Amino acid sequence: MASSIRVRAQANGKTTEVQALIQHPMDSGFVKDSSGKLIPPHHIETVRFEHAGKLVLMANWGPAVSKDPYIKFAFEGGAKGDPLVVTWVDNLGKTDTLTAKIG
Amino acid sequence: MHPRADHHPPAIHTRRAATRLLALLGVAGFVGTARAAAPGWPEEAFKQTSEADAIKALYGKSAATSDKITLEVPEIAENGAVVPVSVSSSLADVTAISILVPGNPLTLAASYTLPAGTLPSIGCRLKMAKTSNVIALVEAGGKLYSTSKEVKVTLGGCGG
Structure with a gap:
């Protein structure tokens, strides 16, 4: 199965710029479906980005983060070919992880 | 009987x-x-419906307005389901960045923990139910700073 996570990590000398896109409905729990029933909340709570075994970003998300979330950040260090591990956990306990290579 | x-x-x-x-x-x-919240997820803070309560639950202190935070948001968001927000700061020793949308049913939208070495600049996309201020909170050197900007929402986006 294709991963829910897509990552583009680019090392440019001193820093590595990371852009990630995660496929997730991010249902807020405030929206009704076509039959008028509330769609229960289903959203990612945490996303961890780890480089060389070290946490480089921890994202805590509420239901207000858009569907198929996008995030962009940068950290010092990181070289071409280094692994970057991305792991998310949602409010239903579902999780996915991906090891991307810094390019 | x-x-x-x-x-x-x-x-x-x-x-x-x-x-x-x-x-x-x-x-x-x-x-x-x-069902336990994901490890490290600040559940209490995400339940709050006011700016003050969310900030208190998250950091336990109040924020001072700072001009050293750059909050980039569209002036008008035609689609509240996807509002690009980016926060960066020239403050030293930034350890956390959070984004609050008081116009949403739940105030706290996203909160990021930045370990040493991570640059104080985050971009993401948020849902906005209606026209509201967007507040960027930056924790730097153990102190809390904030800045805010209004985003006019033409089409509410709690629909995601």
Whole structure:
């Protein structure tokens, strides 16, 4: 199965710029479906980005983060070919992880 | 038809039944909320419906306005389901960045923990239910700073 996570990590000398896109409905729990029933909340709570075994970003998300979330950040260090591990956990306990290579 | 006494069963039975019922309810309640939040997720802060409560639950202190935070948001968001927000700061020693949308049902939208070495600049996309201020909170050197900007929402986006 294709991963829910897509990552583009680019090392440019001193820093590595990371852009990630995660496929997730991010249902807020405030929206009704076509039959008028509330769609229960289903959203990612945490996303961890780890480089060389070290946490480089921890994202805590509420239901207000858009569907198929996008995030962009940068950290010092990181070289071409280094692994970057991305792991998310949602409010239903579902999780996915991906090891991307810094390019 | 029934003797009057039948309408008043011995108290002990009632009590036992009540205890059992409570136990059942307790178990159900527990199961209903038992699912632990993801490790490290600030559940309390994400439940808050006001700016002050969310900030308090998150950091336990209040924020001072700072011009050293750059909050980039569109002036007008035609689609509230996808509002690009980016926060960066020239403050030293930034350890956390959070984004609040007081116009949403729940105020806190996203909160990021930045370990040493991570640059104080985050971009993401948020839902906005209606026109509201967007508040960027930056924790730097143990202190809390904020800045805010209004985003006019033409089409509410809690629909995601």
